[in-house]
Amino acid sequence: MAEDLSRYLDTAIEAARAAERVINRYYRGDFEVERKADASPVTIADVECERVIKQVLAEAFPEHGFYGEELGRESIDAEYVWLIDPIDGTKSFVRGYPFFSTQIALMRAGEPNNELIVGVSNAPAFGNGEMAWAARGEGAFLNGEPIQVSSVDTIGQTSLSMGNIGALGASKAWPKIGELVGDVHRIRGYGDFYHYHLLATGALDAVIESDLNILDIAALTVIVREAGGDMTELGGGPIGLESRTALATNGRLRSQLGPYFVDWDEARHAPRG
Structure with a gap:
């Protein structure tokens, strides 16, 4: 180092x-x-x-x-x-x-x-x-x-955790998220630090979350990426000081999960504080 x-x-x-x-x-x-x-x-x-x-x-x-x-x-x-x-x-x-x-x-x-x-x-x-x-x-x-993140590479095998589900449910993207829920293997809602730790260790394959503040996820972004995964905003934008959402994956699932959130409007969602 x-x-x-x-x-x-x-x-x-x-x-x-x-x-x-x-x-x-x-x-x-x-x-x-x-x-x-x-x-x-x-x-x-x-x-x-x-x-x-x-x-x-x-x-x-x-x-x-x-x-x-x-x-x-x-x-x-x-x-x-x-x-x-x-x-x-x-x-x-x-x-x-x-x-x-x-x-x-x-x-x-x-x-x-x-x-x-x-x-x-x-x-x-x-x-x-x-x-x-x-x-x-x-x-x-x-x-x-x-x-290290998992090697899962299909939606049907994916274990997905969702955070701040109420905010996700209130968004216009909820119908597509509902489709995703039906497509993945397993849904969990661990929240906060824990589902990102699980993703980085290979126990989960993807995390979606809304109503965030950059302070909630900055360190976790480094950890997930260095474990071999990736992390962006739900709409695919880079994580930055104004980020309010997160889509984290093991990297192999990025191309399959991204289309579920292609119309996500980051500007509509305020941080949780």
């Missing part, structure tokens, strides 16, 4: 572990829950996690910018920008079930597209803890072991 990418990845893992220590202090404890303007929940744990993540990253890379779920944007025009969702799945965290994670990604600015180059996805309360990570060109790993 190139020296800089190795340093970026190691520091991102260190930052995720620092956030994990904060999470462990609060999870299933007594804390207040506030509501953002969009009615989504936020807790002291979210804010403290983001602060410790930024502290670790800023000490190592003071020239880098930040775009965080809770603390907003800082030096966003820097060459390198860290994308941080300290607790992706705060609703799960608040209710005391383990489908939440810390998402940390590094984006290198440039034309024609910003480039995601490092991703760390840590779910400390899930099972015995589940951390996935990847750096561009160096493969993906889950709890230290290399991971």
Whole structure:
């Protein structure tokens, strides 16, 4: 691995572990829950996690910018920008079930597209803890072991997971999605970090999701791609700062799944917050 990418990845893992220590202090404890303007929940744990993540990253890379779920944007025009969702799945965290994670990604600015180059996805309360990570060109790993997408190459054999199904159902694309549901082998709805981890390890073959924020999927995009898969918006556009949807596959299924979403209008769908 190139020296800089190795340093970026190691520091991102260190930052995720620092956030994990904060999470462990609060999870299933007594804390207040506030509501953002969009009615989504936020807790002291979210804010403290983001602060410790930024502290670790800023000490190592003071020239880098930040775009965080809770603390907003800082030096966003820097060459390198860290994308941080300290607790992706705060609703799960608040209710005391383990489908939440810390998402940390590094984006290198440039034309024609910003480039995601490092991703760390840590779910400390899930099972015995589940951390996935990847750096561009160096493969993906889950709890230290290399991971790879499946070899499934037909719709009829595909295991598909869908996230934010209510929003998908309210879209004009729902009839085509209904066709897809009937065509695949199996449907699941794991959501959040988990179905992307399953895709990257070969346990699922495709994921579709709407009403996202880039902070939810930036790190997972790196991980899925480095495991041999691909990830775009539902309509086929590249993942970027304004992305609101995701179509992730094992790569072999891209040409077969893409036509189901060819008329998807990304602009109609707002982020979930």
